[in-house]
Amino acid sequence: MMRHLLIAIAALLVAGSARAQQADTTDRPFVRGGVYDKPFQHRLAGRAVFGGYAEVHWRHERADGLLVDGGFEAKRFNLFANARVSDFVRFAAELEFEEGGREVSLEFAAMDLRLHPALSLRGGIILSPLGRFNLAHDSPLTEFTDRPLVSTEIIGVALSEPAIGAFGRVRTGGASRLTWELYATNGFSDGVVTASEAGTRIPAGRGNFKDNNGSPALVGRVAWSPRLGTEFGLSAHRGQWNTHASEGVAFDARRSLTIAVLDVEAEWRGVLLQGEAATAAIAVPDGLHGIYATRQAGGYVEVVREFARGLVRTMPQSSFAAKARFDAIDLNRHVRGDAVVRFTAGLTFRPTRDSAIKFDLVRGRDRDQFNNPTERAAVLVSLTTYF
Amino acid sequence: MRLPLRHLAPALAILAGTMAACAELATEPPADGEVFDAPFAELSAGELRVFLTGDAEFSRRFAPATGLGPIFNNASCFSCHSADGRGRVENSLVRLGTPDNDFLPHLGGPQIQDRAIAGAIAEMVPDGVPLSRRLPPPVFGVGLIEAIPDASILANADPDDANGDGISGRPNWVSVRDYVPGGVPGAARTALGRFGRKAQTATLLEQVVEAYHQDMGITSVFRPAENVNVRAPFSDDQAIDPEIPVATVQAVVHYVRALAPPAPGADTPTRRTGAALFASVGCAACHTPAFTTGPSSIAALAGRRVEAYSDFLLHDMGDALADQRPDGQASGREWRTPPLWGLRLMRRFLDGDAFLMHDGRARTVEAAILLHGGEGERARAAFAALDPASRRTLLDFVESR
Numbered sequence: 001m002m003r004h005l006l007i008a009i010a011a012l013l014v015a016g017s018a019r020a021q022q023a024d025t026t027d028r029p030f031v032r033g034g035v036y037d038k039p040f041q042h043r044l045a046g047r048a049v050f051g052g053y054a055e056v057h058w059r060h061e062r063a064d065g066l067l068v069d070g071g072f073e074a075k076r077f078n079l080f081a082n083a084r085v086s087d088f089v090r091f092a093a094e095l096e097f098e099e100g101g102r103e104v105s106l107e108f109a110a111m112d113l114r115l116h117p118a119l120s121l122r123g124g125i126i127l128s129p130l131g132r133f134n135l136a137h138d139s140p141l142t143e144f145t146d147r148p149l150v151s152t153e154i155i156g157v158a159l160s161e162p163a164i165g166a167f168g169r170v171r172t173g174g175a176s177r178l179t180w181e182l183y184a185t186n187g188f189s190d191g192v193v194t195a196s197e198a199g200t201r202i203p204a205g206r207g208n209f210k211d212n213n214g215s216p217a218l219v220g221r222v223a224w225s226p227r228l229g230t231e232f233g234l235s236a237h238r239g240q241w242n243t244h245a246s247e248g249v250a251f252d253a254r255r256s257l258t259i260a261v262l263d264v265e266a267e268w269r270g271v272l273l274q275g276e277a278a279t280a281a282i283a284v285p286d287g288l289h290g291i292y293a294t295r296q297a298g299g300y301v302e303v304v305r306e307f308a309r310g311l312v313r314t315m316p317q318s319s320f321a322a323k324a325r326f327d328a329i330d331l332n333r334h335v336r337g338d339a340v341v342r343f344t345a346g347l348t349f350r351p352t353r354d355s356a357i358k359f360d361l362v363r364g365r366d367r368d369q370f371n372n373p374t375e376r377a378a379v380l381v382s383l384t385t386y387f
Numbered sequence: 388m389r390l391p392l393r394h395l396a397p398a399l400a401i402l403a404g405t406m407a408a409c410a411e412l413a414t415e416p417p418a419d420g421e422v423f424d425a426p427f428a429e430l431s432a433g434e435l436r437v438f439l440t441g442d443a444e445f446s447r448r449f450a451p452a453t454g455l456g457p458i459f460n461n462a463s464c465f466s467c468h469s470a471d472g473r474g475r476v477e478n479s480l481v482r483l484g485t486p487d488n489d490f491l492p493h494l495g496g497p498q499i500q501d502r503a504i505a506g507a508i509a510e511m512v513p514d515g516v517p518l519s520r521r522l523p524p525p526v527f528g529v530g531l532i533e534a535i536p537d538a539s540i541l542a543n544a545d546p547d548d549a550n551g552d553g554i555s556g557r558p559n560w561v562s563v564r565d566y567v568p569g570g571v572p573g574a575a576r577t578a579l580g581r582f583g584r585k586a587q588t589a590t591l592l593e594q595v596v597e598a599y600h601q602d603m604g605i606t607s608v609f610r611p612a613e614n615v616n617v618r619a620p621f622s623d624d625q626a627i628d629p630e631i632p633v634a635t636v637q638a639v640v641h642y643v644r645a646l647a648p649p650a651p652g653a654d655t656p657t658r659r660t661g662a663a664l665f666a667s668v669g670c671a672a673c674h675t676p677a678f679t680t681g682p683s684s685i686a687a688l689a690g691r692r693v694e695a696y697s698d699f700l701l702h703d704m705g706d707a708l709a710d711q712r713p714d715g716q717a718s719g720r721e722w723r724t725p726p727l728w729g730l731r732l733m734r735r736f737l738d739g740d741a742f743l744m745h746d747g748r749a750r751t752v753e754a755a756i757l758l759h760g761g762e763g764e765r766a767r768a769a770f771a772a773l774d775p776a777s778r779r780t781l782l783d784f785v786e787s788r
Contacts, residue, residue: 062414066416194451197450251506285505291502370475372470372736
């Protein structure tokens with residue numbers, strides 16, 4: 001008898017609890033807008049998605065016969081979040097963990113307001129449209145383990161900045177189209193000259209999340225694509241990099257940084273060709289002329305040929321790709337040295353389109369400011385996949 | 388798994404490319420004795436470890452955020468001394484001074500710092516005062532020079548030309564700075580100068596500390612106050628002083644001390660003839676072929692033969708080379724005999740160029756010889772009087788050092 005009574009009470013409590021919880025979550029949240037009252041749990045459910053990619057390297061690098069770098073690197077672990085907030089508003093973010101989490105950065109976090117295919121507004125932390133590679137450089141997407149030198153040493157990929165601007169696309173007949181992007185940003189910081197012990201280094205001025213000079217920089221890109229897989233882009237950045245005043249007192253001149261980039265992507269008879277060329281002009285204080293570069297330039301061209309698709313019978317979507325890339329950068333146009341050239345060749349195996357195992361052989365030559373050469377070589381292996 | 392024929396070509400191309408690349412992937416280290424930046428082979432493991440630390444610091448290029456400036460000449464040791472050898476004329480330093488030994492500190496002396504970080508003002512070369520341009524010298528072999536006993540160097544001194552050969556090598560007795568260990572605080576000390584174009588520095592510690600301070604604007608506990616433009620003394624860099632620790636200075640001192648000179652070229656019959664000509668025309672009167680070191684803080688440097696081809700003494704080199712800027716006991720016409728080691732590889736590390744004499748004005752060894760005046764005049768004339776073949780033989784010997 002007693003046992004039946006206890007069971008009945010328990011059943012009533014459970015039923016009451018369920019009704020009470022339902023009322024609690026549908027009528028009023030515990031805290032309005034609090035942790036359990038977010039739009040992605042209700043209105044955006046199913047429209048907010050997550051993903052990412054991971055990348056691990058093994059490296060063996062030699063310079064003039066000596067091992068200078070070797071071992072394993074947990075290179076990147078990136079998380080994507082993407083939400084279709086409404087028919088007009090989208091939001092995307094990318095959180096990057098580099099070197100096993102020792103460096104964490106919010107690489108992208110921006111809201112798009114689509115007004116018309118030819119005009120959308122974007123605000124947030126954006127990837128600056130400075131060359132195509134800066135906009136699309138996910139490791140599973142690229143065929144080489146290392147990024148191009150011009151991208152890492154001159155443009156500063158991944159170059160993300162707080163910005164507000166607009167973008168859009170315009171049909172130009174048939175399958176062709178023109179895309180454009182234009183943003184106002186903080187631009188680069190004093191780090192361009194003051195931070196790097198290697199001289200003028202534009203990437204050292206990235207991450208200017210708090211403006212240092214009250215003078216916005218402009219960055220934009222125009223790209224024409226006659227068909228899918230072929231695109232020609234032209235992009236530029238111009239802005240002041242230095243702090244020139246404090247509390248209304250100007251103690252230095254305004255100094256500008258201009259970067260122009262030409263990028264190409266084309267496919268011909270199964271061979272994918274990509275390349276980028278960049279030139280930079282940096283206004284350096286007079287007292288630093290001669291040892292801090294005022295002109296830098298560089299570029300790369302790579303060719304990739306996919307073959308043996310489905311050759312591995314247990315992986316019908318698998319493919320191999322033969323690849324080669326030539327890199328050249330000149331970090332100070334006014335001296336004979338301070339330059340690097342690299343040639344990379346290798347093989348990529350993709351179990352599916354979203355994953356890759358890359359094998360790269362690298363040979364190159366660095367020249368110091370006296371033009372003394374250092375012969376460099378490397379064997380690189382990397383594994384990467386989207387998830 | 389089988390490989391269809393259409394896949395064979397790219398696969399074979401990759402295989403061939405990989406095999407060809409593998410041969411290239413090791414890269415070749417330079418042969419022993421063919422570089423300026425190698426340590427003595429006999430260093431202990433501990434000495435090598437500090438050598439590597441010093442090597443990294445010697446190459447370290449400073450930025451304004453890490454202490455460069457406020458006024459300076461260059462951003463790293465390596466930026467002036469190409470591959471640890473001599474520098475280019477573009478890297479020359481300008482020293483100020485008057486014939487009566489005034490280094491003109493109110494005009495920016497003793498050395499003009501011609502560069503400045505943002506917010507600071509670089510020094511300008513003043514008009515109407517004697518200037519002395521100094522080419523950055525090689526830094527290898529200085530540990531051996533340091534270890535040559537005073538007595539060995541002084542044995543060649545002949546300040547009054549008592550032997551009447553026209554050569555009157557003089558030692559430069561210079562003041563030693565208080566921060567050099569071994570002295571009594573506050574008491575003046577002098578020592579035999581060995582380093583610098585006028586043998587104006589006695590110790591490697593001073594050479595390194597002053598190069599950091601004067602050339603790069605880097606403070607240390609030995610020189611804790613920034614070097615500023617006296618006409619704009621308010622400027623400062625962004626780093627807290629001292630900008631490098633004692634350990635860094637000591638590692639760089641150890642590094643340069645342990646840098647071995649490159650090996651001379653092959654000993655051929657022609658070069659033996661050239662060596663004999665070198666002695667017979669009188670070059671060896673100042674370019675003393677060899678010394679033997681005494682004790683050294685690095686055991687491997689003790690009791691070692693030093694073929695520097697220098698007597699490390701001061702010589703009057705005539706009007707054309709005079710800078711009219713005394714330094715210590717060196718007059719405005721005197722220069723320390725420069726070692727000849729490393730001439731064999733000089734062009735390799737100067738992008739094919741050659742810069743000789745104190746200011747780099749001579750672009751060939753022959754031109755350098757023909758610029759000798761004063762005490763070197765007799766040897767210069769004897770060289771000029773040689774027949775062309777003998778001159779070539781002598782030059783081949785000198786350029787093989």
